[in-house]
Every structure is written in structure tokens, then in C-alpha cells.
Amino acid sequence: MKRLKVLFIYNPEAGNGLIRNNLDEIIDKFQKKRLQVVPFRTEKKEALLDIFANMDQTQYKKVVIAGGDGTINTVVNGMIKNGIDLPIAIFPSGTANDFAYYFDLPTDIKTMIKIATEEYYTYADVGEVNGKYFVNVAALGFLVDVSQKTDPNVKSTLGVVSYYLRGIGELPNLKPIPVKITSDTYTATENIYFMLVMNGRSAGGFKKIAPKASVNDGLLNVVIFKEMPIIELMPLLVSLLSGNHADNKNVECFSTKKLLIESDQIIGTDIDGEKGEGLPLTIEVLPKKIRINTLTSNKTGSIW
Numbered sequence: 001m002k003r004l005k006v007l008f009i010y011n012p013e014a015g016n017g018l019i020r021n022n023l024d025e026i027i028d029k030f031q032k033k034r035l036q037v038v039p040f041r042t043e044k045k046e047a048l049l050d051i052f053a054n055m056d057q058t059q060y061k062k063v064v065i066a067g068g069d070g071t072i073n074t075v076v077n078g079m080i081k082n083g084i085d086l087p088i089a090i091f092p093s094g095t096a097n098d099f100a101y102y103f104d105l106p107t108d109i110k111t112m113i114k115i116a117t118e119e120y121y122t123y124a125d126v127g128e129v130n131g132k133y134f135v136n137v138a139a140l141g142f143l144v145d146v147s148q149k150t151d152p153n154v155k156s157t158l159g160v161v162s163y164y165l166r167g168i169g170e171l172p173n174l175k176p177i178p179v180k181i182t183s184d185t186y187t188a189t190e191n192i193y194f195m196l197v198m199n200g201r202s203a204g205g206f207k208k209i210a211p212k213a214s215v216n217d218g219l220l221n222v223v224i225f226k227e228m229p230i231i232e233l234m235p236l237l238v239s240l241l242s243g244n245h246a247d248n249k250n251v252e253c254f255s256t257k258k259l260l261i262e263s264d265q266i267i268g269t270d271i272d273g274e275k276g277e278g279l280p281l282t283i284e285v286l287p288k289k290i291r292i293n294t295l296t297s298n299k300t301g302s303i304w
Contacts, residue, residue, distance in 0.1 A: 010066035015093030068094010073272035089116035089293035141194035183259035208243025
């Protein structure tokens with residue numbers, strides 16, 4: 001039996017109402033492709049997770065996610081935990097759209113619809129941290145604390161700029177964090193300011209944090225910002241914008257399939273922009289776990 005239903009999960013406020021204001025056009029375009037849209041508003045995380053617990057995936061062709069990295073994270077967690085193996089299309093319309101950025105997905109509604117109604121797919125890895133999943137990044141340290149202290153309304157209005165503004169204000173309180181890192185490629189005890197475990201290439205508006213990363217190579221890319229004199233932070237930020245930070249003496253970069261992060265201090269953590277688990281963290285990659293609608297079949301990666 002041909003699967004004609006499409007589960008359309010959308011944040012009604014995302015993109016300043018972009019999806020809500022174009023919902024009729026979206027449904028119309030899918031119907032012309034003989035696809036029945038089943039819309040679901042992401043007002044409550046618990047309700048979104050429940051939909052996968054009770055879903056008969058044999059009735060659906062794909063899942064469309066309209067929102068940012070946080071919405072994608074919630075959907076992917078719900079799908080994996082309930083054994084839902086359907087392709088995913090993304091309408092990037094959140095505060096942070098780093099995962100969609102990796103695939104060069106557009107932000108105009110007509111091209112979003114075009115991609116989502118076609119059949120080009122690329123496999124993508126997923127990270128797992130203490131039993132929860134992430135598609136783009138797991139982070140810990142100073143910038144996580146900044147993010148979690150930032151007013152959600154300010155985040156929605158100013159986007160990534162809000163993090164920078166809050167971060168500048170918090171610099172006088174910057175303190176190093178002692179962590180022990182154990183992996184198959186790098187093991188050390190370091191005093192750090194911040195640490196990123198990347199599946200994608202960008203995070204928080206920085207487009208080249210892990211410029212050589214691939215979402216389907218079966219590896220996670222780890223970037224550690226070690227303790228340093230405050231005066232050396234600004235040059236590091238400049239090199240971070242250009243993607244040249246790997247050469248900085250205060251930065252450690254490596255790739256691994258699995259790592260353990262431990263500390264005797266309480267440290268803020270973040271998974272795809274949402275509050276994460278407490279330490280210790282066991283993080284590993286699940287190779288080619290999901291399929292993403294992409295622009296064409298020429299995108300690097302395995303095509304389904």
C-alpha cells in the first residue's frame with residue numbers, strides 16, 4: 001500500500017509566524033503531489049512525544065519538521081525512542097537552524113516545499129548522550145550557562161545576537177572548569193572554558209566551528225576551548241569566525257566515535273539548544289541513523 005500521509009510538525013511562532021501564515025499553501029502543494037498533510041502544533045513537548053508513541057508508521061511517507069534545532073531534537077528523540085524509521089524533511093524556521101544549514105536548506109517557503117515534496121534523501125548520523133539524542137551538537141561550559149540565563153523572549157527577538165550580548169556581560173565571571181576527557185583518540189584532564197561535541201559544522205551562529213565535519217562519517221568532532229588569559233579570547237573569537245581556530249594553542253580538536261566527560265563540579269550542558277544532562281556524560285555516535293530530505297542527490301552522503 002502506497003504511503004500518502006505526511007506528518008507535518010510545526011512551531012506556530014517560529015520564523016515570526018512564517019509557517020503559520022503559509023500553512024494553506026503548504027497543504028495545497030502537498031495535496032497536488034497526492035500527499036495528505038497531517039498537521040501537529042508543537043505547543044507542548046510531551047504531546048509531541050506522545051504522537052510517536054501512538055503512531056502507525058506504515059501509514060506515513062515522511063515527517064516534516066518546521067522549526068529550529070530544538071524542535072528537530074525533540075522530534076528525532078521521539079522517533080528513535082519509538083522505533084519510527086521515516087525520512088525527515090526540514091523547514092528551517094527556528095532561532096537556531098544549524099543542522100539545516102549543513103544541508104544548505106533554504107529559508108524561503110516555496111523552495112522548502114519543493115524539497116520536502118521530492119524524493120532526494122541523505123543519511124545522517126545522530127549523537128547519543130546519556131540515553132538522549134542530538135542531531136547537531138552537545139555542549140558544556142561557559143556559553144551554555146549564558147544561553148540558559150538568557151530570556152527566551154530575547155532569544156526569539158535577537159536570535160544568536162542575544163547570546164553574544166549576554167556573553168560579553170558575563171565575561172568578568174568567567175571561570176575555568178576541570179574536566180576529565182576519555183576517548184579512543186584523546187584522553188586528558190583539562191581546565192576548560194567551553195567544549196563542543198559536534199555532529200554538524202556550525203553552532204550558535206558560528207558557521208565554521210567544525211569545518212571538516214561530516215554528518216555521515218560515523219564520527220563526532222570535539223572542540224575544546226581551554227583555560228587562557230582573557231586577553232587571548234578576542235583573537236580566538238576572530239579565528240573562530242574564519243574557521244582557523246584549530247591552530248590556536250588554546251584549542252584542542254579531535255574526532256572520535258565515543259567519549260566520556262567527567263568532572264567533580266556541576267556544569268551546565270546543552271543538547272541542540274535545549275538543557276542537557278548532568279555529568280558524567282557518555283557520548284557516542286549512531287552512524288547513519290536518520291534520513292534527511294536534501295536539495296538534490298548530489299549532496300555528499302549516502303542516498304536512500
